[in-house]
Amino acid sequence: MIYNSLIMNGILSLTPERMQEQAADFLAHPHLFLSGPASSGKTSAALLRLHQILTSDFNSRTLVLVPQRSLGEPYQSFLRNVNLPSSHQVSVQTMSSIVRRMIALFWPLIASHQVFRHPFEPPRFLTLETAQYYMAQIADPLIDRGHFATITLTRNRLFSQLLDNLNKSAIVGFPHTELARRLKSAWNGDQSQLTVYDDVQLAVNAFREFCLEHNLLDYSLQVELFREIVWPNETFQRYFQNQYQHLIYDNAEEDPPYVHDIVRSWIKNLQSSLIILDEEGGLHSFLGADPVSAANLVFDSTTHIRFKQNYVSPPPIKALLGYLQSSQTQKLPHSTISQALIITSKQPRFFPELLQSVSQEIADLILNGTTAEQIVVLSPFLSDPLVFELSRRLSKAGIPTQTLRPSLALKSNPHIQTILTLASLAHPDWNQPPDLYQAQFALSTAIPKLDPLRARLILDQTAPNKSVTSLPPIASLPNEVVERIPTEVLGQFEKLRLWLSSVDPSEPLDYFISRLFSELLAQPGYGFADVQEAGEHTARLIQSYQKFKRPVAADQGADAAYLGREYYKSLNQGLLSALYLPDEEIVGEPGVLIAPVLTFLMQNRAVEHQFWLNLGSKGWYERLEQPLTHPYVLNRQWQPGKKWTTDDELALGRFNLERTLIGLLRRCRGQVHLCTSDYSEAGIEEKGLLLTWAQNLFRSALREEESD
Amino acid sequence: MTELVPAGFVFHQSNLQAFRTCRHSFLLRYVRKLPWPAPLAARTSSFEKDLVAGSTLHSLIHQYFLGINPELLISCAANFPDSRVSVWFNNFLGSQYAKLAANQYPEHTLQITLNGSLLLAKFDLISFEEDLIHICDWKTSRVLPKRQFFQDRIQTMVYTLVAARAQSQASRPVVMHYWEASFPEQPIIFEMDKAQLLRYEESLTDLMSNIQSLEIEEFERTSDPKKCTYCEYQSYCSRWGTEADGESLYDWFEIGLSELDGKTNNEPGEFPGTPLAYN
Numbered sequence: 001m002i003y004n005s006l007i008m009n010g011i012l013s014l015t016p017e018r019m020q021e022q023a024a025d026f027l028a029h030p031h032l033f034l035s036g037p038a039s040s041g042k043t044s045a046a047l048l049r050l051h052q053i054l055t056s057d058f059n060s061r062t063l064v065l066v067p068q069r070s071l072g073e074p075y076q077s078f079l080r081n082v083n084l085p086s087s088h089q090v091s092v093q094t095m096s097s098i099v100r101r102m103i104a105l106f107w108p109l110i111a112s113h114q115v116f117r118h119p120f121e122p123p124r125f126l127t128l129e130t131a132q133y134y135m136a137q138i139a140d141p142l143i144d145r146g147h148f149a150t151i152t153l154t155r156n157r158l159f160s161q162l163l164d165n166l167n168k169s170a171i172v173g174f175p176h177t178e179l180a181r182r183l184k185s186a187w188n189g190d191q192s193q194l195t196v197y198d199d200v201q202l203a204v205n206a207f208r209e210f211c212l213e214h215n216l217l218d219y220s221l222q223v224e225l226f227r228e229i230v231w232p233n234e235t236f237q238r239y240f241q242n243q244y245q246h247l248i249y250d251n252a253e254e255d256p257p258y259v260h261d262i263v264r265s266w267i268k269n270l271q272s273s274l275i276i277l278d279e280e281g282g283l284h285s286f287l288g289a290d291p292v293s294a295a296n297l298v299f300d301s302t303t304h305i306r307f308k309q310n311y312v313s314p315p316p317i318k319a320l321l322g323y324l325q326s327s328q329t330q331k332l333p334h335s336t337i338s339q340a341l342i343i344t345s346k347q348p349r350f351f352p353e354l355l356q357s358v359s360q361e362i363a364d365l366i367l368n369g370t371t372a373e374q375i376v377v378l379s380p381f382l383s384d385p386l387v388f389e390l391s392r393r394l395s396k397a398g399i400p401t402q403t404l405r406p407s408l409a410l411k412s413n414p415h416i417q418t419i420l421t422l423a424s425l426a427h428p429d430w431n432q433p434p435d436l437y438q439a440q441f442a443l444s445t446a447i448p449k450l451d452p453l454r455a456r457l458i459l460d461q462t463a464p465n466k467s468v469t470s471l472p473p474i475a476s477l478p479n480e481v482v483e484r485i486p487t488e489v490l491g492q493f494e495k496l497r498l499w500l501s502s503v504d505p506s507e508p509l510d511y512f513i514s515r516l517f518s519e520l521l522a523q524p525g526y527g528f529a530d531v532q533e534a535g536e537h538t539a540r541l542i543q544s545y546q547k548f549k550r551p552v553a554a555d556q557g558a559d560a561a562y563l564g565r566e567y568y569k570s571l572n573q574g575l576l577s578a579l580y581l582p583d584e585e586i587v588g589e590p591g592v593l594i595a596p597v598l599t600f601l602m603q604n605r606a607v608e609h610q611f612w613l614n615l616g617s618k619g620w621y622e623r624l625e626q627p628l629t630h631p632y633v634l635n636r637q638w639q640p641g642k643k644w645t646t647d648d649e650l651a652l653g654r655f656n657l658e659r660t661l662i663g664l665l666r667r668c669r670g671q672v673h674l675c676t677s678d679y680s681e682a683g684i685e686e687k688g689l690l691l692t693w694a695q696n697l698f699r700s701a702l703r704e705e706e707s708d
Numbered sequence: 709m710t711e712l713v714p715a716g717f718v719f720h721q722s723n724l725q726a727f728r729t730c731r732h733s734f735l736l737r738y739v740r741k742l743p744w745p746a747p748l749a750a751r752t753s754s755f756e757k758d759l760v761a762g763s764t765l766h767s768l769i770h771q772y773f774l775g776i777n778p779e780l781l782i783s784c785a786a787n788f789p790d791s792r793v794s795v796w797f798n799n800f801l802g803s804q805y806a807k808l809a810a811n812q813y814p815e816h817t818l819q820i821t822l823n824g825s826l827l828l829a830k831f832d833l834i835s836f837e838e839d840l841i842h843i844c845d846w847k848t849s850r851v852l853p854k855r856q857f858f859q860d861r862i863q864t865m866v867y868t869l870v871a872a873r874a875q876s877q878a879s880r881p882v883v884m885h886y887w888e889a890s891f892p893e894q895p896i897i898f899e900m901d902k903a904q905l906l907r908y909e910e911s912l913t914d915l916m917s918n919i920q921s922l923e924i925e926e927f928e929r930t931s932d933p934k935k936c937t938y939c940e941y942q943s944y945c946s947r948w949g950t951e952a953d954g955e956s957l958y959d960w961f962e963i964g965l966s967e968l969d970g971k972t973n974n975e976p977g978e979f980p981g982t983p984l985a986y987n
């Protein structure tokens with residue numbers, strides 16, 4: 001359907017390809033709002049339009065705005081392959097990255113507003129992790145004084161929810177000082193929770209003060225400064241209008257409302273704009289995405305085209321989608337359901353057996369000609385054992401796997417673990433010695449010929465109390481230990497020990513890691529030699545430290561020794577849980593993809609076979625426990641004064657499940673394999689809404705058939 | 709043409725210079741994009757400080773040309789922890805290069821196609837006069853480099869050629885100015901005539917086609933171990949403890965600076981240097 005949103009009467013009937021051509025015509029429809037469900041060809045139309053811009057308007061520049069890097073991939077891949085001299089005129093960005101760069105560039109303007117205590121000193125940008133590090137400095141003393149007493153969250157989750165509150169105030173657009181009032185007004189339970197909201201307010205106020213005092217810019221402050229100072233500024237506007245003449249804004253529904261505000265006030269100055277909305281999106285609502293606010297951008301466009309077709313799904317999946325989106329009174333035939341959704345004839349009792357049968361099914365599919373890249377294994381959350389076990393089984397069958405999940409914990413990487421343990425041994429002044437297990441693991445990774453058992457024999461000589469403060473010289477080892485270890489290995493151990501004991505405690509940690517890698521671990525005979533992954537991981541650890549160091553180094557008294565200690569301590573406390581990679585980490589070569597459901601959905605790609613695991617889990621639809629914040633109350637669509645009730649919570653769960661199901665089915669070219677065992681991965685019998693829905697669907701279809 | 713360096717690959721001064729220094733470093737950094745721990749200790753303790761200071765000066769000059777009040781910029785420079793920045797910026801303000809005029813474009817990117825290959829340049833400042841194009845590049849070297857050093861650099865070839873070929877008014881000559889912030893009175897200036905630009909065009913075209921025609925095993929490790937001293941892939945190539953080489957330090961510094969300023973680390977279509985604070 002295409003109509004002019006100003007006149008609202010030009011409804012035309014067009015073929016899909018013709019509609020895409022219409023959407024691509026930036027001269028005929030300079031300000032276009034394009035909506036439709038996933039897999040209806042919206043991004044392909046946008047690429048056509050981009051191609052037209054690049055080939056007809058050489059000197060103008062285009063911004064492709066996306067809510068998350070992964071959603072920019074189709075555009076980047078297009079630009080990588082298009083080989084046009086004007087391709088450099090396109091910039092694919094998220095609003096967060098624009099905000100961050102523009103604040104840095106226009107910092108002197110911000111300085112003139114005297115918001116900060118030392119306005120002309122350079123800004124210190126915080127990442128999510130370094131913001132947590134500083135939040136800990138504010139909130140730890142409050143917790144120690146008895147605030148947040150009723151909250152049972154781990155400290156880092158508590159810190160991240162406090163920061164999340166600040167972020168919500170900035171992206172929705174209300175003063176952070178109103179947080180407690182808003183949260184309290186929607187609270188419907190025990191009165192003691194109201195005190196917790198007061199504690200939240202106390203902590204966020206203190207954090208903001210601290211930031212203003214020290215030129216620290218967390219995400220919320222960046223957004224506020226951008227909205228209030230940079231964006232309205234005339235010099236900035238002159239610059240920005242010169243930067244871009246065309247805008248393509250894809251997946252607008254996954255962005256928070258402040259981005260829509262910016263886009264709305266910008267459209268009129270652009271030569272052309274294309275705003276794309278996935279009508280069934282808003283998957284990131286819990287992070288502040290606001291599909292309603294995005295949909296309102298239609299009023300700022302002159303033309304609205306709506307795509308309805310589904311280029312991906314085969315008929316049985318289409319029928320199932322139709323059923324899901326209807327009142328569900330008209331039953332689907334069992335034959336249709338069983339063509340769309342595959343269930344195993346005999347449900348395994350335990351989860352490992354289920355993984356065995358999933359691996360077998362995947363192997364059969366590949367044997368019958370499906371390519372590994374056309375298969376995904378999805379679960380609401382991915383645990384390390386699940387990934388490990390499934391990858392192991394598949395690689396045994398010669399099938400490559402790729403995992404895609406939010407950044408892995410630094411400490412779960414064996415190379416990084418080894419470096420960190422050796423770093424703590426080389427820095428006794430940190431006073432954070434590794435435990436026996438960590439040291440044993442590090443030694444046997446650093447020296448592959450020293451197996452864990454023999455490493456333990458050595459460590460037992462110095463670690464009576466389960467923590468290892470130093471490594472013993474080989475000369476001090478008893479004969480019975482020396483006899484059991486080859487001389488060559490003892491030599492390697494001694495070299496490592498001497499190297500660690502010669503470390504200058506004031507050497508910066510990144511220099512230390514770089515030397516440890518090249519002078520020792522990557523040398524012949526040691527565990528990182530000729531292991532490409534080890535080098536990559538070491539480089540990432542160095543980058544992670546450097547990212548931490550950037551803002552923290554400006555703290556008073558922050559010398560190299562202090563920075564190394566603080567970094568190590570923060571890692572141990574789980575404050576810096578993520579690797580350097582800003583988005584999801586992709587591990588492995590292209591193959592069967594193992595990913596969390598949401599991460600897969602945000603890739604916007606369709607595959608032939610989807611295996612859904614942990615069907616009984618509530619993770620398919622329930623939101624995380626967040627006692628300090630509330631993404632749906634701290635939202636522009638929330639009605640002030642309304643209470644958040646159990647009914648709201650239940651309705652949200654059902655809505656989330658439906659949206660997820662539709663999203664997944666729309667990205668399925670073949671079949672969905674429903675995988676369930678009597679006992680879930682957690683070893684319990686789970687009966688969440690998804691499992692019940694699937695069982696009811698099959699049962700009622702069977703009943704219907706029997707009664708026919 | 710091999711798949712290694714595809715048709716849409718964007719060449720620029722950093723990757724071409726890297727190829728010239730060592731083919732293998734080009735392969736590891738720009739084709740395989742292999743992150744590898746740099747030999748930080750070898751790069752002298754001032755390396756990082758110099759990078760940040762250099763990048764800050766570039767920002768201040770950019771801000772100046774964007775029209776931000778110079779008084780504010782002077783205050784920012786004066787409050788920067790490295791006092792050299794303030795001296796450099798004052799040197800800039802006192803120089804002929806601070807003269808504002810129409811048709812000046814700071815941090816401006818241009819891209820051309822040479823024999824089917826894309827070649828990109830991001831200029832610190834480019835200004836178009838009626839019959840002349842000026843390119844300015846700000847430098848913060850500790851020691852003033854010799855004229856010959858700049859003359860032979862890939863940067864000089866790439867910048868002047870891209871500036872000349874990217875405009876429709878084909879015949880305007882190009883003048884390239886290297887302005888050293890610590891030596892404000894001694895800019896190094898090259899005037900490029902048509903014949904010179906033609907020679908550059910030939911050598912760059914050859915260089916790019918050569919790179920695109922190579923098989924993986926032809927991206928050989930350099931035979932001059934001095935080039936390895938500051939290379940981040942030392943441990944990858946087992947080239948430890950090699951003798952220092954000033955020119956390769958300069959190369960790595962330039963790569964670091966251009967990446968810090970977001971000039972050359974971008975994928976096609978992605979604007980550079982965009983750390984995500986929250987995503």
Ligand code: SF4
Pocket residue numbers: 729730731732733736929930935936939940941942943945947
């Ligand atoms: S270490 Fe030497 S041979 Fe290896 S990539 Fe670097 S410069 Fe080339």
